[in-house]
């Protein structure tokens with residue numbers, strides 16, 4: 262199928278932007294010990310038993326070789342006070358982990374300090390679709406910080422929750 266033409270592509274983006282999401286940073290440790298991580302809002306739950314989650318990564322992402330070949334990754338769910346971290350992990354040509362506090366999770370994947378929740382995942386399966394690859398992770402361990410407020414992304418802007 263050909264790519265969408267400009268008005269349709271714009272409409273597609275605008276419609277997607279109406280689906281408010283949380284914001285994650287997905288991290289992994291490369292075989293050479295270096296760390297990779299990127300901001301991703303394509304996260305979602307898949308299955309309770311077994312516990313499965315998914316996220317998708319652009320084929321063009323620099324971190325694709327590490328995620329596609331690695332055994333584990335950590336999905337860090339950002340808290341409302343971590344907007345700068347979200348922006349930093351979407352910025353190219355910087356040391357994203359400079360000054361960032363983290364601990365080693367399953368398979369060496371960095372679990373970031375101060376996150377609202379984390380899912381430590383085994384890299385279970387991958388599905389190539391269009392210009393992205395869908396990653397399904399098997400959750401080996403997860404934790405939520407009680408009382409923390411999530412960072413929310415909607416229509417290109419960041420928010421925090423406002424209960425109705």
Ligand SMILES: Cc1cc2nc3c(=O)[nH]c(=O)nc-3n(C[C@H](O)[C@H](O)[C@H](O)COP(=O)(O)O)c2cc1C
Pocket residue numbers: 284298299300301302303304317318319321322323324325347348350351352353414
């Ligand atoms: C809020 C937000 C959500 C994003 N979600 C995704 C996503 O789900 N998948 C993706 O591949 N890129 C996503 N990006 C873009 C990546 O963070 C960005 O392209 C990053 O530079 C990719 O890193 P890499 O090339 O080092 O792998 C998102 C960016 C922002 C700001």
